[in-house]
Amino acid sequence: MPTLSLMPPEFSVVRDDNKCIKCLACVRQCGFDAQQYDAEDDRLYAIDANCVNCQRCVSICPAGALTIYKNPPPMRPNAHWTEGHLRNIVKQAETGGVLLTGMGNDQPFPPYFDRLLLNASQVTNPSIDPLREPMELRTYLGSRAEPVSREESKDKTRTPLVPIETPIMFSAMSYGSISHEAFESLARAAKAFGTLFNTGEGGLPEDLYEYADHAVVQVASGRFGVHAGYLNAGRVIEIKIGQGAKPGIGGHLPGEKITAPVAETRMIPEGTDALSPAPHHDIYSIEDLKQLIFTLKEATRYQKPVSVKISAVHNVAAIASGIARAGADIIAIDGFRGGTGAAPTMIRDHVGIPIELAIAAVDQRLREEGIRNRVSLVAAGGFRSSADVVKAIALGADAVYIATATLIALGCHLCQKCYTGKCSWGIATQDPYRSRRLNPEIGAERLYNLLRGWSHEIKEMLGGMGINSIESLRGNRLHLRGVGLNEVELKLLGVKHAGEAM
Amino acid sequence: MKKVYARPAYCMNCHLCEVNCIVAHSRSRDLFRAYKRENLRGTARVIVEERLPLSVAVQCRHCDDPRCVAGCISGAMVKDSETGIVYCQEDKCVGCWTCVAGCPYGAIRPGEKNGRPVPLKCDLCREAGEPACVAGCPNRALVFEERRAGA
Amino acid sequence: MLREGEYRIPSGCAISGFINKDGRRVDGSAIIQSIALMQERSNGLGGGFAAYGIYPEYQDYYALHLLFEDKLSRNQVEELIKDNFYIEAEDRIPTRHVRSIGKAPLLWRYFVTPRLSKIEESQETEADFMTRLVMRINDSVNGAYVVSSGKNMGAFKGVGYPEDIGEFFRLDEYEAYSWIAHGRFPTNTPGWWGGAHPFTLLDWSVVHNGEISSYGANRRFLEMYGYKMTLQTDTEVVAYAIDLLVRRHKLPLELAARVLAAPFWQEIDRLPAAERDLYTRLRVVYGSLLMNGPFSIIAGFSGGIMALNDRIKLRPLVAGSKGATLYVASEEAAIREICPDVERVWYPQGGEPVIGRLEEESQCRLSA
Structure with missing residues (x-):
């Protein structure tokens, strides 16, 4: 664990206390331990650093009391050194490992379909x-090699085709x-x-x-x-x-x-x-x-x-x-x-x-x-x-x-x-x-x-x-x-x- | 008769059945008023028992031969002869809590409404028709159906 | 402005055709009359005919009908022809002056047979040799275009109302056992004689009313088999598709029609097992030749004609018969115009081909 966290949390978990009914569904459903409950004080709070913005708590909350905000980039605007690059470098300085991620490429390469x-x-x-x-x-x-002929049906190496609807x-x-x-x-x-x-x-x-x-x-x-x-x-x-x-x-x-x-x-x-x-x-x-x-x-x-x-x-x-x-x-x-x-x-x-x-x-x-x-x-x-x-x-x-x-x-x-x-x-x-x-x-x-x-x-x-x-x-x-x-x-x-x- | 049955494979411990039950039995039928004005937090008639990763919603089984009915000293607790629903005629309840002690499932808890005692117990939402816990379960872990004895 | 052939022109049109199955040859006045009746369906920007059995004295020779925009292209092509063929006869295609027909290109015909040495050299069949050469002329000689290249048949087409084109080409002086005709309503000004229908390859000729939405898919499939699309008109793919299926892949004409206008899967699923397998296999192998979009076509070939609609019949097509003659046209009136006492008239179903062939003995008589 580093002594100083160089990067603030990416996301902020904001709870509207006027709406929150303290049902604790969010605490039970958060997979990343970002939502927490202090039973002694009967208080709900969040550990922002753990939040990955998966939106599970937002969906499950019956009161619609939760919103996840993307925090502003922790730096001056920079078109070359983007927030993503900074965070990656800091993480690697801490761990020396290969950066891992999931799902597909999220970078703004040209979208030809669009x-x-x-x-x-x-x-x-x-x-x-x-x-x-x-x-x-x-x-x-x-x-689908052709031509179509009656002899084909006797050929045992002819692989059947698969229909999909x-x-x-x-x-x-x-x-x-x-x-x-x-x-x-x-x-x-x-x-x-x-x-x-x-x-x-x-x-x-x-x-x-x-x-x-x-x-x-x-x-x-x-x-x-x-x-x-x-x-x-x-x-x-x-x-x-x-x-x-x-x-x-x-x-x-x-x-x-x-x-x-x-x-x-x-x-x-x-x-x-x-x-x-x-x-x-x-x-x-x-x-x-x-x-x-x-x-x-x-x-x-x-x-x-x-x-x-x-x-x-x-x-x-x-x-x-x-x-x-x-x-x-x-x-x-x-x-x-x-x-x-x-x-x-x-x-x-x-x-x-x-x-x-x-x-x-x-x-x-x-x-x-x-x-x-x-x-x-x-x-x-x-x-x-x-x-x-x-x-x-x-x-x-x-x-x-x-x-x-x-x-x-x-x-x-x-x-x-x-x-x-x-x-x-x-x-x-x-x-x-x-x-x-x-x-x-x-x-x-x-x-x-x-x-x-x-x-x-x-x-x-x-x-x-x-x-x-x-x-x-x-x-x-x-x-x-x-x-x-x-x-x-x-x-x-x-x-x-x-x-x-x- | 149709009863509420839990399917533990799909219960994800969200406790939203409890929330829906509270709202359905509130005066206002509104989530915010029920919790904040009427102060009904913790008064659900269904309880989710946890032994993580397993969890299951437990409520009154509307037994054929209900111990709570047998034990009720004021005759408040009855089993409706037509629908089979076991419910409490609240104006007759004297708060002895024999039903609470006698229920083999622990499905009844002591509660109060307007200063009078009221047992907190599932009534299959007899006024609404469809149990709120079933309708409100986001994962279809609760079903409202008829099963043969022993099911 | 792009020349036709560099972009696609969809068109609405009129088609008509008939065949005397007993081989009796007649002049072009009937077909002209029939297509003229449907003048409303054209706009004077294209008309054309194909006739079968018109050159009995040269029946063993390929009758190349060519148009040239200038002398230079004519010389170039004649070089090519002399190089690859033995020329039995050649002359200008006879025409007469018609007021409404504007400046015509040079129109020539050559009766040829491929030089044996050239065939041996290329190791192809004679038919493949011919098609390759025809496509080469169309593709690479600027200003020249092969209008037809079959034996004992010819195509005559140009810019003008079909009846005027028929008059111009003196079709009343030819005798054929089957005639097909087309009047065009293009949505652009082509100004080019080669763009009219019919489109031909060897002795296949196709007239077409419609627009093929599957054109891009059909074309790219045919290109794999060496066919070069030079005109970018839909009719081209129809003719090449029929040539591929019937001549090269030896499918019976009826099945080829079922490739172009394939039965729906829900119909195929209900067929008995052997047929279901056959039609499934046909659709799977030749799915890229399925013609989508409205069409009615008449295809002529030596010994017969075939008329076909797209499978949901989005263009009109009527058939009629009297005695040994089969008639097909865009409108019933066009049939009755030349055969007032037609015995039987019917509207073929979408996807169902109407085929008329010369009777056996007429085939023999004609080739004697």
Whole structure:
């Protein structure tokens, strides 16, 4: 403990005593010991330094008596040396460690989705009303090499395609990084809606095998929870090479979060750190990947499509091309806004490229090489709304993965402290006192609602463009226009500037 | 008959059931007046028992053969023959607290209203129709349903 | 100002076509009459025709119809042609003066067959060789455009009302067993003869009324197979899509129609297992060729015509038949205008193709 605290608390907890009824709900629900009660004096008070602004107390307070304020930066205004930098340096001076953080990149890099606009049909082409006409969002994932022939059905290495009723799936969040309750909410909602969820690298808990046929089961570099039963139970197998939040490095789930059930699912001893190494130590080159892909296919008798998940990095197009030729059925690309339970801050905020550019580049490259049909492309990394989803599909994706949005639906307020395991909302924790706050019944309903709302909005946007089937939007860059983008950006995205005609 | 049942897996120890109970039984039915004017803090008829990380809301079970009714010396405590709800006719209560001592669940506490004794005990919100604790639980840890004996 | 081909022009239009399934050849006056009736649907900025069976004496040769904006482009193309083909005959396409038709480009036709040495060198099939060359001319020779390149068929099109174009090209002097026609209502002033319909590739010709909202997706899919979109009009993708599905991937025409206007998933789900698998597979593999947006098209090919609507029928299409003749048009009146005693008239469902083919013996007779 330092003798002098160089930085004041980031947040102030302000309690309106006129409203506070001293019910103590805030004290019980604060995961970070910021809310305190002195029984002797019958007095509620806060330890501001502990507050992470997770908003749990604000939500639970029946009197609406609490507000969390961001304290002003403890320094003169400085566009270069921002508050964030100062705090980071001070923390490192105190600990000498690597700065850790959670969730996705929060830095103000240019948001390409917010500079793309969609088309609508008028006069020359009627828009279609989704409440009156069928509007098809069903998407099939897998390899679509042609031609179509009767002999194909006899080919035993022909992997079946997987249909999803909406082009939105739940992205990878491991059991261990999130609670069993959160994991179960995702599984239930995916099954109810007819889409898929991703187990992440923590395996699939035994008691959730009834949802396995809606699961993308992940095989990550630590191979946690990977056994034949797991592979055969899932619907899709995903080899995780990287993720958008931390390209190039592995994962680390601290021993404190490896409780007995987590340990059992991961097949490691309780209390040990779960370290996922940076590369798969049996994949040092593309031919090694091909070998692993086919090993998994053989193990599952070619019944499951194999997906490969990579981060969006500078030569993502070439990497994707290699992966397509290595036999993958699906390529999932995670952009630099992707979230995580724990990552070094510097890596999360400064490594990787935006998913918009990555998808555009990969889609274009695969078409140029004539192999776009061999794989489905799934885009991930910070999708905030159905409009982002539609734009991603227009740029070339077959479907998208969402994760941060689902956690926000479950209550997450992006306090970025997931790695502590103290999540007050019961999401990113293994502590039963916290995790029981997320009732999977409610969680599954909220996630189902999210999918339903977004899907309906997608249908409305499609109808507005005069399209009644999602496959006619895929890669159809003509329905996008850029605003405030320079020539290079427009060229990379393959879109024209707003104001230019068709 | 329908009763309030707790689901401990989802009880998160927020005690909001207690808050809702107090407001539902206040005169003003307003959170601030109930706590600040009417001073009803601590008078909930449901109590959350804690043995962290577990917690569970406990209230009157509206027993088939209620000991509190049997023990009531003034005949204030009755079980409604139609609804099955066990409640106290407050004007008859003399404050002997036999009900408090006799309840096998510890679900009754002594209380007072306008200077008269009143046992603090769940009445399934018989005037409102739907128990306030169930409606107000943010995590659906309480349900209001009918179960067979032994459930 | 950008030339047509550099930006897309949506249009509302009129289409009409018929085929005498018994192979009986007739002159162009009937089709002209039919399309002229629908003058309201055009605005005089484009009209065109395709005719099948018009060059029986050259039936084994590819009839290249070309337009040139100037002598320079003509010389360039003739170099290319001489290099790659043996020319059996060549002449200017006969025209007559029509007041309302403005300045026409140079219009030529060549009856050619590819040089064997060139085919051996390129190791392609003859058809692929032809398509590649046609796209090369359209793409790289400025001011030249291949209007049609099929055997024993030809396309005639330009800027003007279709009936005037028909008069201009002296279509009353040709005899064909099937005719298709188009009148255009573009929402811009094209001023370019190549922009009118029909759009052709080999002996496929397509006339189209509509706007394809899936154009961007369709185009990028076709580009993977080597098709170059030079016109940026929607009709181009229709013709190339049919060529890919039917000629290169050998799908029966009926199934190709079901790719362009695919059944809805809720219908597919209700089909018996074998059919369900087939249609699912078709949609999954060729989903990017699904044509969204309103359209009615008539596609002509050697030996037949096919008419098709988008699957929610957002553009009109009527069919009629009398004896051995099948009629299709945007309006019933256009059919009755040339066949007042038509026996049967019907409105095809969205997504259901109407196909008329030459009877077997007529096929033989025509190729004898």
